[in-house]
Amino acid sequence: MTKVSMTVNGKAVSGDVEGRTLLVQFLREGLGLTGTHVGCDTSQCGACVVHVNGESVKACTIFALGCEGAEVRTIEGMANADGSLGVIQAAFQEHHGLQCGFCTPGMVMSAADLLSRNQNPTERDVREWLEGNICRCTGYHNIVKSIMAAAATLRGEQVAAE
Amino acid sequence: MPKDHGIGASSKRREDVRFLTGKGQYTDDINRPGQAFCYFLRSNVAHGTITSLDVSAARDAKGVVGVFTSKDLEGLGGIPCGWEVTDKDGAPMKEPKHPILAEGKVRHVGDPIVAIIADSLAAGRDAAELVELEIDELPAVVDMREAIKGGTVLHDVAPDNICYDWEFVAENKAAVDEAIRNAHHVTTLELVNNRLVPNAMEPRAAVGEYDAGRDEYTLWTTSQNPHVIRLLMGAFVLSIPEHKLRVVAPDVGGGFGSKIYHYAEEAFITWVSKRVGRPVKWNADRSEAFMSDAHGRDHVTKVELAMDQEGNFLALRSSTLANMGAYLSTFAPCIPTWLHGTLLAGNYKTPLIFTNVKAVFTNTVPVDAYRGAGRPEATYQLERTIDKAAREMGIDPVELRRRNFVKPDQYPYQTPVAVIYDTGNYDATLDKALELADVRGFAERKADSAARGKLRGLGIANYIEACGIAPSSLVGALGARAGLYEAATVRVNPTGNVSVFTGSHSHGQGHETTFAQVVADMLGCEEANVDIVHGDTSRIPFGMGTYGSRSLAVGGSAIVKSVEKIITKAKKIAAHLLEASEADITFANGQFTVAGTDKAIDWGSVALTAYVPHKYPIDDVEPGLEETSFYDPANFTYPAGTYVCEVEVDPDTGVVEVQSFVAADDFGNVVNPMIVEGQVHGGLAQGIGQAILEGCSYDENGQLLSASYMDYAMPRAADLPMFVVDHSCNTPCTHNPLGVKGCGEAGAIGSPPAIVNAVIDALSAHGVTHIDMPLTPRRVWEAIRAARN
Numbered sequence: 049m050t051k052v053s054m055t056v057n058g059k060a061v062s063g064d065v066e067g068r069t070l071l072v073q074f075l076r077e078g079l080g081l082t083g084t085h086v087g088c089d090t091s092q093c094g095a096c097v098v099h100v101n102g103e104s105v106k107a108c109t110i111f112a113l114g115c116e117g118a119e120v121r122t123i124e125g126m127a128n129a130d131g132s133l134g135v136i137q138a139a140f141q142e143h144h145g146l147q148c149g150f151c152t153p154g155m156v157m158s159a160a161d162l163l164s165r166n167q168n169p170t171e172r173d174v175r176e177w178l179e180g181n182i183c184r185c186t187g188y189h190n191i192v193k194s195i196m197a198a199a200a201t202l203r204g205e206q207v208a209a210e
Numbered sequence: 211m212p213k214d215h216g217i218g219a220s221s222k223r224r225e226d227v228r229f230l231t232g233k234g235q236y237t238d239d240i241n242r243p244g245q246a247f248c249y250f251l252r253s254n255v256a257h258g259t260i261t262s263l264d265v266s267a268a269r270d271a272k273g274v275v276g277v278f279t280s281k282d283l284e285g286l287g288g289i290p291c292g293w294e295v296t297d298k299d300g301a302p303m304k305e306p307k308h309p310i311l312a313e314g315k316v317r318h319v320g321d322p323i324v325a326i327i328a329d330s331l332a333a334g335r336d337a338a339e340l341v342e343l344e345i346d347e348l349p350a351v352v353d354m355r356e357a358i359k360g361g362t363v364l365h366d367v368a369p370d371n372i373c374y375d376w377e378f379v380a381e382n383k384a385a386v387d388e389a390i391r392n393a394h395h396v397t398t399l400e401l402v403n404n405r406l407v408p409n410a411m412e413p414r415a416a417v418g419e420y421d422a423g424r425d426e427y428t429l430w431t432t433s434q435n436p437h438v439i440r441l442l443m444g445a446f447v448l449s450i451p452e453h454k455l456r457v458v459a460p461d462v463g464g465g466f467g468s469k470i471y472h473y474a475e476e477a478f479i480t481w482v483s484k485r486v487g488r489p490v491k492w493n494a495d496r497s498e499a500f501m502s503d504a505h506g507r508d509h510v511t512k513v514e515l516a517m518d519q520e521g522n523f524l525a526l527r528s529s530t531l532a533n534m535g536a537y538l539s540t541f542a543p544c545i546p547t548w549l550h551g552t553l554l555a556g557n558y559k560t561p562l563i564f565t566n567v568k569a570v571f572t573n574t575v576p577v578d579a580y581r582g583a584g585r586p587e588a589t590y591q592l593e594r595t596i597d598k599a600a601r602e603m604g605i606d607p608v609e610l611r612r613r614n615f616v617k618p619d620q621y622p623y624q625t626p627v628a629v630i631y632d633t634g635n636y637d638a639t640l641d642k643a644l645e646l647a648d649v650r651g652f653a654e655r656k657a658d659s660a661a662r663g664k665l666r667g668l669g670i671a672n673y674i675e676a677c678g679i680a681p682s683s684l685v686g687a688l689g690a691r692a693g694l695y696e697a698a699t700v701r702v703n704p705t706g707n708v709s710v711f712t713g714s715h716s717h718g719q720g721h722e723t724t725f726a727q728v729v730a731d732m733l734g735c736e737e738a739n740v741d742i743v744h745g746d747t748s749r750i751p752f753g754m755g756t757y758g759s760r761s762l763a764v765g766g767s768a769i770v771k772s773v774e775k776i777i778t779k780a781k782k783i784a785a786h787l788l789e790a791s792e793a794d795i796t797f798a799n800g801q802f803t804v805a806g807t808d809k810a811i812d813w814g815s816v817a818l819t820a821y822v823p824h825k826y827p828i829d830d831v832e833p834g835l836e837e838t839s840f841y842d843p844a845n846f847t848y849p850a851g852t853y854v855c856e857v858e859v860d861p862d863t864g865v866v867e868v869q870s871f872v873a874a875d876d877f878g879n880v881v882n883p884m885i886v887e888g889q890v891h892g893g894l895a896q897g898i899g900q901a902i903l904e905g906c907s908y909d910e911n912g913q914l915l916s917a918s919y920m921d922y923a924m925p926r927a928a929d930l931p932m933f934v935v936d937h938s939c940n941t942p943c944t945h946n947p948l949g950v951k952g953c954g955e956a957g958a959i960g961s962p963p964a965i966v967n968a969v970i971d972a973l974s975a976h977g978v979t980h981i982d983m984p985l986t987p988r989r990v991w992e993a994i995r996a997a998r999n
């Protein structure tokens with residue numbers, strides 16, 4: 049066991065992990081942050097996406113020890129300070145961008161990274177960006193809509209609801 | 211002006227908040243103090259005899275709590291099947307034992323053999339390496355056409371690997387044969403309905419806990435129907451009485467059918483938690499899910515459609531081989547029979563129909579219902595065959611369909627395949643879909659594609675499905691071992707807010723929102739004052755769960771029944787408070803009024819009086835405001851619609867791109883349009899996935915080749931277009947109180963034939979008449995090449 053320390057959602061945390069412990073295991077089992085999900089074992093589904101030092105990363109593909117000293121953000125850290133839904137989260141609710149909710153944390157985290165890189169994505173851009181996020185429920189239609197709407201809100205535009 | 215409240219409003223989903231903030235509680239999020247972990251060692255061969263099995267080294271390994279094989283499970287039952295189908299000669303189907311852990315033989319890759327309980331999953335996995343297991347490999351049979359020859363036999367009870375040989379409608383056989391013999395034209399098509407893996411994004415999981423002090427078990431499990439699991443597992447497998455067994459299906463990350471069934475793993479986890487005296491958790495990884503979740507579809511069918519000179523359908527004959535896999539899953543036998551044969555009339559007035567279905571055991575994962583279940587297979591046959599017939603007869607495919615539609619003045623319509631359609635209007639959805647798809651502009655778009663070297667095709671499919679399973683008297687006669695009622699308790703609490711306990715289960719469908727809309731509408735209160743409780747046998751009286759698009763039609767109707775009883779009782783209490791006669795009390799907008807006066811009392815006062823009254827007429831009206839109802843539907847519901855799509859095929863690479871997709875559905879009344887449209891989107895993605903991407907594949911030795919997301923092509927965002935979805939042409943269901951029909955499966959039923967018809971339309975100039983799904987670039991490219999040569 050080795051001690052690992054990092055900042056998760058703004059809080060300093062540490063724990064003892066094995067060399068083989070994945071970041072997603074550390075978050076879920078070590079810290080009880082079960083919002084980050086595991087949907088596959090081949091790094092394809094994206095249910096586990098979190099941010100490490102500001103970029104989206106599949107938490108099932110990196111070791112906890114590899115995140116020593118890192119800034120990690122998970123779905124639990126995406127709401128506004130007053131607890132209300134952040135812009136992307138709110139857009140997902142407004143546009144019905146989730147059904148069972150299992151892929152949702154990864155979708156939101158992935159979308160946040162896209163929108164920090166590209167403030168004005170086209171529908172194609174959004175669809176291509178989601179290459180690594182699988183949803184079995186929504187057919188992506190409303191996920192794409194939610195992300196486009198969140199982008200518009202972040203640019204300061206008004207978008208009509210569904 | 212769209213409604214902003216109650217029935218008909220696109221109320222935003224309340225469940226979203228917890229899912230969007232990471233506060234959902236899925237089974238794998240549940241951790242019990244002192245919990246151990248289970249790892250299943252599974253067969254890596256498709257068929258074989260276990261010649262030696264020594265687990266002693268694993269037992270002694272570090273961190274191991276216990277190691278179990280079938281020998282340790284003596285006295286426990288096998289995993290039961292819930293539906294019996296009768297052979298054409300009257301004999302019951304062959305029903306081999308489905309053991310929890312393999313007994314002497316393994317029959318598919320993924321068959322569990324040893325279960326290891328350890329302090330950590332890693333320790334369990336490590337210990338599995340120490341199990342000494344020898345399997346004498348037997349030849350495997352994967353192809354159903356080979357299996358029925360009986361060379362390799364899975365189960366002694368079925369020497370030809372046939373589970374049943376079923377005929378429907380048997381009395382029609384001779385007349386159908388004769389009509390086909392004498393017809394002006396017969397269109398014949400052989401097709402494969404490809405095997406799919408449901409792939410809910412949340413893998414199956416279970417946590418079992420035994421409370422020795424109370425002799426009580428709790429199982430948290432990824433289920434669409436916790437009461438059914440309690441019933442089957444308690445009574446048939448573990449012999450645990452229901453009052454000592456609580457089954458909880460908390461937040462569940464999608465099901466699509468795969469989480470209906472009772473699985474060996476959850477039974478084992480429940481049993482072993484007592485045996486090891488610790489809570490035990492099992493969570494499937496994705497590869498394990500691929501080789502242990504029930505698969506879907508997998509039919510091989512030959513269809514013949516007889517027509518007169520004008521293209522009027524005279525008779526339909528089909529024969530199908532349906533894969534059961536290695537064992538019978540819970541509902542498996544009914545899918546290719548009663549959920550398939552009864553839908554072969556489709557939207558058409560074909561007077562004579564006969565089908566023969568042979569269900570076949572093979573060395574593959576068990577096959578059961580997957581979104582649509584039987585109805586996609588029926589629809590695919592019909593709509594592909596009709597398209598081919600139209601080409602052969604030189605009749606426009608739209609016109610041929612229209613000519614044969616059951617017409618709006620023909621309801622109730624008795625089909626020749628047992629079911630009676632209560633209502634519908636197929637011309638309306640057809641017209642709507644053609645309009646929304648701008649079919650008139652197709653020629654121009656086709657020319658534009660051609661200018662870019664692409665082949666453009668237009669595809670149309672109609673569908674009808676039977677939902678709201680099921681009228682208990684009907685399904686009882688058809689072999690269901692249980693009636694499929696739904697139950698609901700509605701409790702008005704003393705301060706007037708409402709708790710609804712429903713036997714339906716939500717795993718993405720948004721029941722917590724939709725059901726609250728219904729109740730709020732009936733009671734004239736805020737939706738926020740209504741809470742929907744589901745998924746826990748200790749809180750809900752009973753339930754048959756969610757599948758077959760039954761939740762609103764059956765579960766919702768049970769809720770309506772209970773709310774009606776509540777209102778009746780509340781009126782009595784209001785009459786007492788208002789000192790009026792009960793007959794004079796009217797209830798509207800949450801107020802009780804004495805007719806013709808201005809005397810009124812609000813809901814809250816009545817609710818409070820129901821619980822903590824003074825001077826109450828207790829002999830006449832029982833205090834409390836809680837009612838339970840069971841709803842048994844009078845008939846199935848029959849959602850129907852038309853799907854129109856356009857594809858572009860690259861003849862050089864065989865790549866198919868879906869350019870547009872229009873769905874015009876008749877779901878009857880709609881409670882929450884936003885949620886209904888979302889259900890259609892999801893169904894379409896799965897259907898389009900089936901048509902062009904997804905195919906579960908085994909090699910001839912029974913090795914599962916597609917066991918991860920690297921080999922099994924799940925639809926990604928970039929594979930799909932934005933959908934155009936319409937539900938304005940609706941004919942309300944005539945026999946349930948909400949007039950609703952169900953919308954969960956439609957998208958997956960109507961879309962595969964629409965896509966394949968479009969691709970064949972694009973390729974017809976090249977002489978291609980059929981390609982089996984999935985229409986991968988390779989298959990399409992090869993078909994073009996073959997037709998050219």
Ligand code: FES
Pocket residue numbers: 085086087088089090091092093094095096097106107108109
């Ligand atoms: S769990 Fe599937 S990509 Fe990480």
Ligand code: FES
Pocket residue numbers: 145146147148149150151152182183184185186411463464718
């Ligand atoms: S909402 Fe269920 S997997 Fe995306």
